[in-house]
Amino acid sequence: MSWQSVTRADSIAAGAAKEFTIETAQGPLELFIINTNGQFHAYKNRCPHTGVTLNWLPSQFLDIDNRYIQCSTHGALFRIQDGYCVRGPCAGASLTSLPLKIEHGxxxxxxx
Ligand code: FES
Structure with missing residues (x-):
């Protein structure tokens, strides 16, 4: 396990998400980070249904109401705070969350 810096916290506006690809010992890792009122959450960018990336437009991860993370392939909805799928073909499954910390911004x- 190791910590890797990803971005400045102020580069992700409140209510917005942003995608990143970082290099790891196992190869590139696609992830995204969501800022909900100053609470940040990081997830691997993989849908538990088929393993595809969740978004089809750059950094577009939320549904039309900005209440859930939505998979663009079959529309599964995931809670922002814990990645749990509440509706869709993978209901009951979860996104893979990544531990996150903020140090000096x-x-x-x-x-x-
Ligand atoms: S690939 Fe995400 S819901 Fe089917």
Whole structure:
């Protein structure tokens, strides 16, 4: 396990999400980070239904009401706070969350 810096916290506006690809010992890791009122959450960008990336437009991860993370392929909805799928073909499954910390304004995620 190791911590890797990803971005400045102030680069992700409140209510917005942003995608990143970082290099790890296992190869590139696609992830995204969501800022909900100053609470940041990081997830691997993989839908538990088929393993595809969740978004089809750059950094577009939320549904039309900005209440859930939505998979663009089959429309599964995931809670922002814990990645749990509440509706869709993978209901009951969860996104893979990544431990996140903020130090001196920089967001770090823990990589297995
Ligand atoms: S690939 Fe995400 S819901 Fe089917």
């Amino acid at each position: 920089t967001i770090w995620v823990e990589i297995a």
